[in-house]
Amino acid sequence: MNIKALIARFVTILNALMMAAAFIANPFISLFWPALPSFEPTPEAPPAAVEKPRSLLGYKISYAGQETPDKTAAQTLAETLNAIIGTNGFSAEQSGAAQGANEFRLALAADFGADEYLIEDAGDGVIKITGGQRGIIYGVYRFLEQYFDCRWYTHDFRVFPANPAASMVSEVKSERYAPQLEFRETDWISPRDVTYSLANGLNGNVYRQIPAIQGGNFGYNGGMAHTIINSLMKPENFFAAHPEWYAYRESGRARVPKQLCLTNPQVLAQMKLEVGALVSGGNGQPIISVTQDDNQDYCQCAECKRVDAEEGSHAGTMLRFVNEIAREFPGVLIDTFAYQYTRTPPKITRPLPNVIVRLCSIECCFAHALDDPKCPENAAFAKDIEVWSSICNRLYIWDYTTDYAHYNCYFPDFAVLQANMQFFIRNNVKGIYEEGDYTASECNSEFAELRAYLLARLMWNPDMDYNAEMNGFLKAYYGEGWQYLREFIDFTSANAGTKWPHKKMGIFIKPNDKDLLNLKINGIRYADELWEKAIALAGDEMAGAETRERRVLRSQLSWRYWKGCNMAAEFWRLQPAEDWQAANEQLYNDMVDFGITRFREGWNPEGTYLLKQPKNWWGTPADWHG
Numbered sequence: 001m002n003i004k005a006l007i008a009r010f011v012t013i014l015n016a017l018m019m020a021a022a023f024i025a026n027p028f029i030s031l032f033w034p035a036l037p038s039f040e041p042t043p044e045a046p047p048a049a050v051e052k053p054r055s056l057l058g059y060k061i062s063y064a065g066q067e068t069p070d071k072t073a074a075q076t077l078a079e080t081l082n083a084i085i086g087t088n089g090f091s092a093e094q095s096g097a098a099q100g101a102n103e104f105r106l107a108l109a110a111d112f113g114a115d116e117y118l119i120e121d122a123g124d125g126v127i128k129i130t131g132g133q134r135g136i137i138y139g140v141y142r143f144l145e146q147y148f149d150c151r152w153y154t155h156d157f158r159v160f161p162a163n164p165a166a167s168m169v170s171e172v173k174s175e176r177y178a179p180q181l182e183f184r185e186t187d188w189i190s191p192r193d194v195t196y197s198l199a200n201g202l203n204g205n206v207y208r209q210i211p212a213i214q215g216g217n218f219g220y221n222g223g224m225a226h227t228i229i230n231s232l233m234k235p236e237n238f239f240a241a242h243p244e245w246y247a248y249r250e251s252g253r254a255r256v257p258k259q260l261c262l263t264n265p266q267v268l269a270q271m272k273l274e275v276g277a278l279v280s281g282g283n284g285q286p287i288i289s290v291t292q293d294d295n296q297d298y299c300q301c302a303e304c305k306r307v308d309a310e311e312g313s314h315a316g317t318m319l320r321f322v323n324e325i326a327r328e329f330p331g332v333l334i335d336t337f338a339y340q341y342t343r344t345p346p347k348i349t350r351p352l353p354n355v356i357v358r359l360c361s362i363e364c365c366f367a368h369a370l371d372d373p374k375c376p377e378n379a380a381f382a383k384d385i386e387v388w389s390s391i392c393n394r395l396y397i398w399d400y401t402t403d404y405a406h407y408n409c410y411f412p413d414f415a416v417l418q419a420n421m422q423f424f425i426r427n428n429v430k431g432i433y434e435e436g437d438y439t440a441s442e443c444n445s446e447f448a449e450l451r452a453y454l455l456a457r458l459m460w461n462p463d464m465d466y467n468a469e470m471n472g473f474l475k476a477y478y479g480e481g482w483q484y485l486r487e488f489i490d491f492t493s494a495n496a497g498t499k500w501p502h503k504k505m506g507i508f509i510k511p512n513d514k515d516l517l518n519l520k521i522n523g524i525r526y527a528d529e530l531w532e533k534a535i536a537l538a539g540d541e542m543a544g545a546e547t548r549e550r551r552v553l554r555s556q557l558s559w560r561y562w563k564g565c566n567m568a569a570e571f572w573r574l575q576p577a578e579d580w581q582a583a584n585e586q587l588y589n590d591m592v593d594f595g596i597t598r599f600r601e602g603w604n605p606e607g608t609y610l611l612k613q614p615k616n617w618w619g620t621p622a623d624w625h626g
């Protein structure tokens, strides 16, 4: 008998055993995990007829500046109102003086914060929008949202409800607003687009450059992370001549070019030169990052160890160094990390007023809110943030919002996003980088655009109506079956981090770790039903650049990936092998069809991090990489 025939016989016997096991197991499954009642969506009432007392048809739109952001604000207002009324009735006009009644007047104000705006009814049919360099533009977007229900959900999917009479639902109420966060940044896909970023309140310069006429950025001069040896004191320039400038490691009893020796005065002198070069020749942005490299190889020379011990934290050694740079450049914000080995606040040293400390939540659990005292990782983080908040007047956060080891797996953190943002704000945080899947365009199989939208808007206003914003997005983007997706999100969030004993739902969690999703067979069936209904109701007409059905199918990949890694439902092993293998192959092919090429975070020449077809379909999706 040849090898092929042997394998075929083996598979036949295996299948027979699996079927027998399933026959025995099935009655127990329905006994222990009875079917959950099907989800019934709440009937949606047709929109009530509302009074729209004021038409803006015929209004002039004037701005005062030349090539300044008030021009962008006026043009944005005119273009969007034209889209709403369906003709070219509105235009932006440059004018030094007021035009009279029935007019929008857009003006920059020097005494406003850069992101601050004021919308007011000035009487005589005049609506004024006043603001700082970006605030004037943010004010226009808020006005269009509030009075005309416009939304910029993704870079290529905007919702402008038709309103031919340009009638407003309510009278203009005065509103002056400035976000608490001076720095607001996230990645994913759409935040790379300038219009989307302005519409949703982003202002960093990591993923987009906002031109001056559109308000400019508030961001970094030079690199934004791990700069200390990657862009500032590069080992290729100094290590050969000055190995003593770099970290001493006890393990190898040698200097390694992976961090700096922060107590060496020559290192400080050289760093002042490096930062000075950025101040005089960089991009003019307010922040310069002096941040440790992404490893644990801090210096263990006698002096560094002495300061570490005195401060009770490596952060003390780091801050003494960074404070000296900040003293040298009082007009610059010098940014450093409280990350991994520098997360614990120091006992003695306090950051100078122009030092930014960016506290990173990399160790935390994202099934539970950061202020949940019952989650051990988060309780430790909450203690640290309280101390940092009390000693630092410019505390920033680097937060995480996906599974970096399995970008294509569903990550159930939607129930904590707003609570965490409000927690940061309560701790007087002034800037946030919400890191997500920054390569999402290569592996968009989850809820990338929904996350980006919610995160951007929470940074702008942490107290927004989170449910309404999520529901509005789901309905517009995924179609009529949106309530089933909302139920999927709520149901899975309620079943995240429920395993006992609980460790954490960390950002490198394995899909089959029950701390990610603790679902039983009936829960998995329930979730499957939700997706089926959402797909059936999505609709196949184009909505922006694609159909809603395709969006639901794409996001469903992340759920199928989770099921595949957990050998659940169609991937269950108690069925003929060809069936669950076919499910694997189908999932892989669908991922390829949706343009997915990336598996996880990281880069290397061998392509270990890329999606790769396996030799056979016996494993799980967790094996499908180079």
Ligand SMILES: [Zn+2]
Residues within 6 Å of the ligand: 247, 248, 260, 261, 262, 263, 264, 299, 300, 301, 302, 303, 304, 305
């Ligand atoms: Zn040292």
Ligand SMILES: [Zn+2]
Residues within 6 Å of the ligand: 365, 366, 367, 368, 375, 376, 497, 502, 503, 504, 505
């Ligand atoms: Zn937890």
